[in-house]
Amino acid sequence: MNRDKKTGILLGAVAVLLVIVVGLGVFLIGMKLGQKKGESRDIAAAEDLPVQEETPALTRKPTAAPTEKPTPTAAPTSTPTQAPTAVPTQPSSVSSDSYRIDAGLREWTSQGLVFLQGDYITLYVNAEDYNNGLIGWEANAEGDSLKIYYPKAHDSGHGGTVVTLMAFDWGENGYENFPNYKIACLTENKKYIAMFPTDVQYNPNDSVQAEEYARLRQWASNIDQDNSSNPFSAHE
Structure with missing residues (x-):
């Protein structure tokens, strides 16, 4: 009688232990699956985001410093003179044979x-x-x-x-x-x-x-x- 009771208690303990082990395994498996789904969602979300192109940094070329000082325009130092009257160069239309200064005087x-x-x-x-x-x-x-x-x-x-x-x-x-x-x-x-x-x-x-x-x-x-x-x- 005592032997049968002990055997029953032992079997019950083993059954409880099996339940715990099985439940723990199920729990761990569920957590791992959930973690994988979360990673999959993150990857999908990352793929949906627009890819931002890299903007090159603006560069400014340095302005070359002048090597010589500009020479100022010199002011005139004298008063301009009046240009001489242009002299006609065309030949005379009055020939020396026919011209007289007193003609018709x-x-x-x-x-x-x-x-x-x-x-x-x-x-x-x-x-x-x-x-x-x-x-x-x-x-x-x-x-x-x-x-x-x-x-x-x-x-x-x-x-x-x-x-x-x-x-x-x-x-x-x-x-x-x-x-x-x-x-x-x-x-x-x-x-x-x-x-x-x-x-x-x-x-x-x-x-x-x-x-x-x-x-x-x-x-x-x-x-x-x-x-x-x-x-x-x-x-x-």
């Missing part, structure tokens, strides 16, 4: 002035002096110069030249050797030069001649292309 009076006007030139003088015989004129044989003179001195052998107007073709510069001259006027084909005498052209012992000649020379001194009161002009 005639006189007419207007507003107290006497105008000597021809085909190529115009010269005005004081009407009172002209009418009183204080102004005379004559062209040379070649017809390229016109002398304005003081008749009283001229007729008494003292020259009397007040000014000589000379026509030069472009390219002729012989007047540059004259001791006293001015450019009277420029045209497309001619250069007109006013040449003034440098010696006494009247009787120095005659006070009347001295006074009248001085007045005429003062008038003639205005024959200058740069003078707004220039009494001489030329045309073609």
Whole structure:
């Protein structure tokens, strides 16, 4: 009787132990399966995420430092001069055979002035002096110069030249050797030069001649292309 009881107790203990072992095994297996499922979900979630491309770091090239200092523009140190007037270079349309400075020269009076006007030139003088015989004129044989003179001195052998107007073709510069001259006027084909005498052209012992000649020379001194009161002009 006692032996059977002990055997039953032992068998019961073995059965309980088996149940515990089996339950523990089932529990461990379940945990391992759950861990694998969790890893699978994490992997799937990771695969679904967009892959972020790697952005390269921005680089900045260093600016090269200048090797030389810029040279400042120098300020002008002098006042510019006016450019010379351009000189026409075309050949003359008036041949030396047909041109005469006194061509068509005639006189007419207007507003107290006497105008000597021809085909190529115009010269005005004081009407009172002209009418009183204080102004005379004559062209040379070649017809390229016109002398304005003081008749009283001229007729008494003292020259009397007040000014000589000379026509030069472009390219002729012989007047540059004259001791006293001015450019009277420029045209497309001619250069007109006013040449003034440098010696006494009247009787120095005659006070009347001295006074009248001085007045005429003062008038003639205005024959200058740069003078707004220039009494001489030329045309073609």
